[in-house]
Amino acid sequence: MGIGTRDKDMHGFANPRRFLALARRLTPILVGVGLAASTAAILWGLIAVPPDRLMGETVRIIFIHVPTAWLGMAGWGTIAGASLAFIVWRHPLAALAARAAAVPGAVFTALCLVTGSIWGRPTWGTWWVWDGRLTSMLILLFLYLAYIALSQAVEREGASARLPAIFGLVGAVNIPIINRSVVWWNSLHQPPSITTGGSSIDGVFLWPMLIALIGFTCIFAACVLMNMRALLAQTQAEARLRRRAMEAEAGA
Amino acid sequence: MSVTSNSTLAPKHQRLILVLIALFVLIAAGLLAAWGLRSQADYFYLPEDIAENPPEPGRAIRLGGVVQNGSIRTLNDGVTIAFAVVGREGNAVPVTYRGIVPDLFVEGSGVIANGRLAEGGTFEAETLLAKHDENYTPRELEGLSDEAMHEVLEESAAQ
Numbered sequence: 203m204g205i206g207t208r209d210k211d212m213h214g215f216a217n218p219r220r221f222l223a224l225a226r227r228l229t230p231i232l233v234g235v236g237l238a239a240s241t242a243a244i245l246w247g248l249i250a251v252p253p254d255r256l257m258g259e260t261v262r263i264i265f266i267h268v269p270t271a272w273l274g275m276a277g278w279g280t281i282a283g284a285s286l287a288f289i290v291w292r293h294p295l296a297a298l299a300a301r302a303a304a305v306p307g308a309v310f311t312a313l314c315l316v317t318g319s320i321w322g323r324p325t326w327g328t329w330w331v332w333d334g335r336l337t338s339m340l341i342l343l344f345l346y347l348a349y350i351a352l353s354q355a356v357e358r359e360g361a362s363a364r365l366p367a368i369f370g371l372v373g374a375v376n377i378p379i380i381n382r383s384v385v386w387w388n389s390l391h392q393p394p395s396i397t398t399g400g401s402s403i404d405g406v407f408l409w410p411m412l413i414a415l416i417g418f419t420c421i422f423a424a425c426v427l428m429n430m431r432a433l434l435a436q437t438q439a440e441a442r443l444r445r446r447a448m449e450a451e452a453g454a
Numbered sequence: 455m456s457v458t459s460n461s462t463l464a465p466k467h468q469r470l471i472l473v474l475i476a477l478f479v480l481i482a483a484g485l486l487a488a489w490g491l492r493s494q495a496d497y498f499y500l501p502e503d504i505a506e507n508p509p510e511p512g513r514a515i516r517l518g519g520v521v522q523n524g525s526i527r528t529l530n531d532g533v534t535i536a537f538a539v540v541g542r543e544g545n546a547v548p549v550t551y552r553g554i555v556p557d558l559f560v561e562g563s564g565v566i567a568n569g570r571l572a573e574g575g576t577f578e579a580e581t582l583l584a585k586h587d588e589n590y591t592p593r594e595l596e597g598l599s600d601e602a603m604h605e606v607l608e609e610s611a612a613q
Contacts (some may be wrong), residue, residue, distance in 0.1 A: 232543060252592035256558050259500045260592060286477075326583045333497035354487035371477060375484035387516055388496040390566055395588040403590040 212274035218434055221295055225427045232424035234370035239417030240269070245336020246410040261407065264320045266369075268411055269418035270314040275343060275377050276419070278370075280426065281349065282377075289364065295364045295430070301353050301430035303316055306422050308346035315339060324391055335391035338376060345373045500541035511571050518566040518585065522546055527573050539565060541590070551579040558584030574606055 249263035256260035284300035287293060318327045318336070330336065353366040384393045395402045401413070488495075498518030499509075509515050519539040525546075526537040533554070539545040549567055557567060564585030569578045 255591045255593045256560070256563065258557075264590070286473060288474050290466055292466070294581045295613070304494065325556075325558055325586055326581055327558075327581075331497065331583070334495050371473070372480060374477075375480055377482070379484065379488055382488070386492060386495075388498050388500065390497055390583060390585055392564075392586050392588045395590065402588045404592055406592050 220296065222431065222434070229427050229431075231426050232427070233418045236417050236420030236422075236424060239413050240421065241417070242409045243414035243417055247407075247414070247422055249408060251406055255420060257325055259322060260324045264315055264407060265410055267314060267317040269415045270310045271339070272415060273418055273422045274311035274314045274339070275380060277303050277310060277422065278345070278374060278377055279341065281307065281370040282374035285367035288367045289371070291294045294363075296411060297367060298433050299426065299429050300367065301357075302426045302433060304346060304350045304353065305429065306425040307349065310347060310418075310422065311339065311343045315343060315384060322390075328390075331390050333389035333391060335380065335386040335389050338380040338383050340379060342376055347377060349373065364371065472562055486570070496501075500545045501539055501545040502541045502543045505545045509571055511573050514568070515567050516566055517547060517549070517577050519547070521559070521561050521565050523561045537561075539567070544598070547574070547577050549577045549579050551582055553582070554580055558585040558586060563587070566575055581593055 247262050251262065253259050272437050280298045280303040284296045284303065286297035288300065315336075318339075320333075323329050349366060349369055352369055355361075356363060356365050379393075383389060384391050401408055482562075497587055498516035501517070501519050504517065519541045520537040522540045526535060528535055533568045534552045535549055536548065537548045538548050540546045548567075551567065551569075559582060561576070564587060566583040566585055567577060567579035572578050
């Protein structure tokens with residue numbers, strides 16, 4: 203039945219009012235800034251940016267590919283950070299944040315793989331190769347799908363929320379592997395352009411890319427907040443239904 | 455354990471230490487696995503790998519490196535091209551290829567060839583993939599001085 207564990211989990215939701223008030227105020231700001239910044243950056247990238255010396259016009263996909271790749275990894279970073287907070291401080295909102303980041307993270311990872319593939323065909327001459335970077339990014343997508351399935355199963359069956367949290371922490375091992383894959387191994391994907399030593403991307407590409415990065419990140423954050431509110435509302439509605447059912451039973 | 459018997463350590467701190475130790479072990483295990491994979495997970499051989507450890511002729515391998523400057527030429531049959539691939543240490547492997555080359559296949563740029571080594575030491579490529587490097591430079595700005603580059607940038611910003 204799992205009602206016992208759910209009630210225990212509910213304990214921390216006793217007063218999520220402060221979080222809800224904050225989330226309600228932040229969401230429209232994040233959506234507005236996110237849509238404005240990413241639309242502006244993509245338009246800038248499509249219209250005003252000159253073609254690349256070698257790749258020509260295809261370089262323009264960078265303004266979508268790089269932000270989606272960043273959010274694919276930052277999404278798992280959110281899951282891992284929130285899972286750590288949940289395991290250590292047992293704050294139920296942390297478990298909720300981890301669950302809420304999973305679907306947006308998976309969507310951005312899938313977008314990264316698709317845009318990368320579309321970019322790879324004209325540049326490299328192939329849609330897909332099994333090199334270190336592409337393979338580790340595909341594994342990230344599978345990790346997301348597994349995490350989503352696991353957290354849904356845990357929710358449905360009423361098992362401990364620590365299960366997906368541990369999976370979220372273990373899966374974080376893949377993130378530094380994705381980041382280092384092009385350095386450790388010979389790969390078709392080029393080495394990192396932006397390192398602590400600076401950027402080898404010319405300013406005309408770099409600035410719209412950074413603005414797109416900020417815009418996409420705001421949209422991601424808004425998705426996570428909205429998802430958290432939806433999950434909270436769902437939990438509260440279920441608790442209310444249970445209480446009504448119990449009252450009706452007591453009355454009968 | 456002495457940690458658990460020590461009542462001054464709050465449970466959340468115990469959990470924090472435990473999780474941090476677990477994370478440390480996990481990352482160490484991940485690094486160890488990546489280290490174990492280090493050469494098996496390479497997507498291609500560099501020319502120096504082939505010089506050091508020549509694969510038997512006829513085995514399908516991938517060769518990667520940079521197309522040597524001034525090495526691309528068309529053979530007498532008119533469709534086969536020949537060029538040399540160099541690695542980080544200056545070893546060069548001669549390559550032949552029949553077919554359409556990718557747009558980014560130019561001298562001084564990265565290339566990955568699927569194929570096999572022939573008896574004479576020439577690499578016969580079946581497919582060519584172009585490898586892009588980490589530099590993104592607009593077409594107009596290549597070869598311009600900083601001043602000229604700024605002028606072009608201002609022009610494009612004014613448009």
